[in-house]
Amino acid sequence: MGEVRIGVYICHCGKNIGGVINPSRVAEFASKLPNVVVARDYMYMCSSPGQMLIEEDIKRHNLNRVIVAACSPRMHEPTFQGVLKKAGLNPWLLEMVNIREHVTWVHEDVPDKAEEKAKELVYAAVMRAQHLYEITIHRLPVVKSALVIGGGIAGIRAALDLANAGIKVYLVEKKQSIGGKMAQLDKTFPTLDCSKCILTPLMVDVARHPNITIYAYSEVVDVSGSAGDFKVKVRLKPTYVDWSKCTGCGYCTERCPARAPREFDEGLGTRKAIYFDFPQAVPRRPVIDPKYCLWFTKGICRACEKLCPVGAIDFNQKDRYIELNVGAIIVATGYELYDMTKLREYGYGKYKNVITGLQLERLSDADGPTKGKIVRLSDGKEPETVAIVLCAGSRDEKHVRYCCRFGCAAAIKHVYYVKHSVPEAKVFVLYTDIRAFGKGYEEFYQRLRGMDDVYFIRGRPAEIFEAKDGSLIFDVFDSNTGQLLSIKADLVVLESAVVPPKDWESLRRMLKISCDPGGFALELHPKLRPFETTADGIFLAGAIQGPKDIPDTVAHAAAAAAAAIGFLSKGEVESTPYLAVVNEDLCSGCGLCASVCPFDAIEIKEEGGRRIAKVNVIRCKGCGACAATCPSGAMQQNYFTDTQIVSEVSALAGGAK
Amino acid sequence: MGERFEPRIVVFACNWCSYAGIDLAGVSRIKYPHNVRIVKVMCSGRVHPEMVLKALVDGADGVLITGCHPGDCHYISGNYKTMRRYLLLRKLLRQLGLEERVRLEWISASEGDRWAKVATDFVEHIRRLGPLRLKEVMSAE
């Protein structure tokens, strides 16, 4: 840059600084320092005339460094950087000295010491400024499209909001149909809406939206790139049906002779080997399950192929891979129920009449295995007594520590299901606390608690046994009344603990998102930024961030979409000014820098027969950990190079000359 | 002479937590000794032990390294590196009899009053230890 020409400006900040020290004396001191061409003091440096003063000086005196001693840089650094920009100087040739928050506001009682300190800080800034250099911000165009992983209500809401904002959306869903858990529910609390009735219109909106492409029966297998420019590899699993030819008539599913357990019914009902997840499936294109298909297992049948009016069956299909290029990713992979067989004392999996709340939803659903009748699984008879056990696995040191959040409301809803299906039934709700926090939840609770033959017992059964007739017997201590009760129930419903999906771990690592102690995705801030992650451009929607009910999921997903829209609409993504930069001549490719980078922003690449560290300018967030770790000094940090820092440190340690 | 020894303390403060905490002490007008000189870094993880040693060699009587509380680092893990480097540095300084002159403290953006206390304690601590005069000793050789 040639000759260093520094302008120093001491602000009075009214009486804030000027009332404790003498700024003109500091300016006079500064004028004698190395390479200082002009030094002034002024009442309000940040005011219009104050800024003009600097701008004019830059032009008049050909300044190429500016030092402003005033308030904290956290207050006005951008202001003064703007002045430099306006005057045609690179904004990072500015140095601010904090003589208000760090000097005059805290050392009022010793004004002479305060002034001495102010002078020393200015001196150190002048020594540091000798080594400042121009910093370029890298701007990369953002790809104006988004990937939504997971097609439950969270993914659906986020996809619609993004698409409506004009952004191209790719929605990847691992199952045959979108809809998620909400599609498996019969009704939703507290309104008792039919769940599928409020969900399916949104599913259809997604299918019809010109900006949304659904990849169902698919999964994300690789993610690379950085915010604004992600490259995502998606595996389209073989459905053995050519979905481009298929019309969704469903004839194949009617005629298939093979049966399989129906996952949608949580193992209670059956489906065919060629199937839709449920009748209102989106996309309405079936899938063949090779584990049960007679052609795959025994080499016979192929009825679907013979019957398909458009010849869409293709037994030779293989995995297909596509690559998507997106600017933002929304993770909406939802939750799973904790494995109830782990609660060995409750006999789930051993005793036929112990079921989960989700299984009860399937029994209650008209599309379910019993066409909506709630019955005992052992003999198909209507239950006379039903016991609903809350917090099964939740709030438990041995299983899952946290609360599942929607269990209480679900249990109250399940009381309704049972009383609606079997009006004379006795229902016991065995609870730890009733958390009816949402809008309308308390009223819903009071209403159902007041029904005849509905008993809310504050206690947890210790061990459940099976009687000869398949009913369940157990003791429970009701801490409300101090009584030990012995209950015989025809059906026991466990409101299970909620955990992140089993296969979430590999996706999480691909995206480089941290997780919380429960395994859920870690948000940037639990109160203020629950839908963002430390990874730029990656947002969280729904229960993957923590158990939630539907209203909270929808709000969370909409927030994630809004944040993604904001991110994408800027059109560009900027690198941090405090970027890590490699002096390639000095770099030996040892890789220590890459190992300490929290953002995986450094790659060691082979180039010209050598190994060199390469910084991804978008992934780098400017922490400087790599620079501190580099053994050769090859890695430096813009605006915080070793030379810059050490010159400041040395000047402060030695005192002003 | 009868003049009281005034320690010279260099402080490394991270932009997101400690520097903000020190600003807060200023905004709250909490008084603390003038002897501290703040060096801003983006993250305490930027601080290399050599910088700490340079401060001592060039005239500082004591050095304070401040950063975000563990778990709160804006860059996720920078302060963990600081912690590890500091422990090694202390071991080295112990051999030179200097470990009392360098201290690591976590200051969050809301801990203005804590900063004032930390600064006051450390300045008094160094005052009791007396001047280091490493610079003079080294230039005499």
Added chain:
Amino acid sequence: MVKVLLYLGCTIPTKQYAYEISARNVLPRLGVELVEFPEAGCCGFPLKGINKNAWIYMSARILSLASMRNLPILALCNGCDTSLRKIKTLLNEDESLRKYMAKLLANEGIELHTDVEVYHVVDLLHDVVGVNKIKELVKKPLTGIKIASYPGCHLLRPSDIPRPEDSVDPRKFDNLLSALGASVGYYPDKGGCCGATMLPYSAKYALRVVAGKIKNIKEFNFDAVSTSCPYCMEMLDAKQDAARSEVGDESISIPVFYLTQLIGLAIGLSPKELGLSLNLSPVEGVLEKLGVSLSG
């Protein structure tokens, strides 16, 4: 051939003689050599609610004495087995407790050692001798007899120390009975307490527990019950009559045998060799089915 120190505890030599009689006659025939262990006293189990350190001391003493003999311990009683294993775990985990006990034992001239294997009849026979070996020795299979295994709560719990049986789904006892040719099966609350510890201060409720247990078992069509603990036997067998009167239900009546007595019958021993005349529950019916007479 496995060699073990026969540890009888306190209840067996004073009240439940049939267990000792049947064990002494049956176990050697299964390849278990029983070595006398007269220097071992009470395991301290009855004391544990009154003075924990006394309990720990008494079991620690037994473990140390066994270590000096360099042989594993075979406990016949569930309570003894639990005590020994619990104290073994405690002393391995708590350094200061171990030092304290070592000091106390030194007063007796005993060096504290806890590296001794502790067995109960159920896991010794199932895991060491093996179900197949026992099957081979069966001469008079207990065919057509449905036997409810009653392992006893201390065989299953507490689950944070090694126990012979799984705390929620105990199988070993049933496997042993199956090896004898008997049929086995589920009934609710198999691992529940027999009420023995309640007996001293709340006899009424303890007896009701016994009655409830027998009622459950009968509901599931079992012909007999088998147990492996003298306390359980005391409750289910000796106190059966009292339980029946307490609840006023004549159907509370079922034969109760020690596991060792049933093994003895299956391998062809006589009722006299198994102390069967000492059982207070109505065992004649089952013995008749097996073609055996009590006086034989």
